[in-house]
Amino acid sequence: MKTLIVHAHPEPQSLNGSLKDLAVTTLEAAGHEVRVSDLHAMGFKAVVDASDYGPHASQPLQVARDSGRAFDAGELTADVRAEQEKLLWADTVIFQFPLWWYSMPAILKGWVDRVFTFHFAYGVGEHSATKYGERFGEGTLMGKRALLSVTIGGPESHYAERGINGPIDDLLFPIQHGILYYTGIEVLAPFVLHGADRLTAEDYPDVAKAWQQRLLTLESTEPIAFRRQNFGDYEIPSMQLKEGLEPEGRTGFGLHVRG
């Protein structure tokens, strides 16, 4: 495999830092190529502004349009072009981050906001009566696979089907489906570590073992069965799931996973 690890924690000596380091050594020892985008160590710019889109950014700025034009013209900033190049190089992408306020840390969201430009990650492919662009199962990053490795302070029951925070699969849906699958990437079930704030040194060997087991079976793991957009499940252009396709009683985000 060619694996890109996108890492988003400010402290190298954190649980997230350890899991990132373990992924590098485990994958390399198994003969895989690994590259790391350690966003804090890189001082990665998290905030979109006109300086991202080169000398020809329009005034007033139009984020989507300007990002597409700059992408087409090769005028995106070097840091963003480097990340796009890494994504194109990789066949597997691992995101290592703590769940902060039920989502990604801002530096990782900023990586998405800046790197996933128009014409690269969205606004790709033709629109017709049977196709609404290449997205949700098609697109620039089709054929690649991704996995979220997420540490969470709270206990698992709070994120269960009836847990007060909402089910973890639903909390991660905007990332797994909305960001990753949108671009064509297949998404593997996440590696979720609960109670991260209470983890002790004695707990770590078991955590490390479980993480290594996931890492060494990535190639044989089946992705989440998200529905492809352009292959008959959705009305076009309303993008509503056709009636009757879902298992009985399934609603919400779960509609977009095959039964």
Add this chain to the structure above:
Amino acid sequence: MKTLIVHAHPEPQSLNGSLKDLAVTTLEAAGHEVRVSDLHAMGFKAVVDASDYGPHASQPLQVARDSGRAFDAGELTADVRAEQEKLLWADTVIFQFPLWWYSMPAILKGWVDRVFTFHFAYGVGEHSATKYGERFGEGTLMGKRALLSVTIGGPESHYAERGINGPIDDLLFPIQHGILYYTGIEVLAPFVLHGADRLTAEDYPDVAKAWQQRLLTLESTEPIAFRRQNFGDYEIPSMQLKEGLEPEGRTGFGLHVRG
């Protein structure tokens, strides 16, 4: 009302900028006090790091613990203390932002990551057999109200109950419930503007009128009926919704809204 507007768009001459400006003039003309945190104009730092937690930040950094200690000691940075002070001053908070990749722009997520510290926004109140801290309906910001004003590029049908992106209420749940209601803030139904990228100058007067109508009826608008944590709906400490409380067939995030 004392209204804080937290604004997150890089271009002043954008639809978001116009809606923010309209909110200021509309509310002030109606006799309300308004303060604005224009995050891009302020150059608001989006990324959490050790420099946020003063001279006594621990090594290695422990984000939750250090943020709580710095909060208690008055050692948070001036920009974060100013935002916390604005939140305590306000009775109403409006968030104006474009939906980027199904969530907030990174600069706004960074505002949350940095301003919503331990002991201010979470880790508040006692734990006992009948109380799991003050959160989800109680907490530092209890009694205040918030509203998301969100622009979205795509059409409404894509965000409907069966739409491919998932229902907009579910996409906003991690923000409305997980971030805002968590701290005790009551949340009003969002003002959502679809097809924002295709909006023309001719469309704007109707948009402005609808937005003004929401702004001038904020005080009489009923909040979303999220369930309070410590008042009998949840098992403690598992934080699972007790069986049978939900309307038939309701699942997922919707469980946490009263029937």
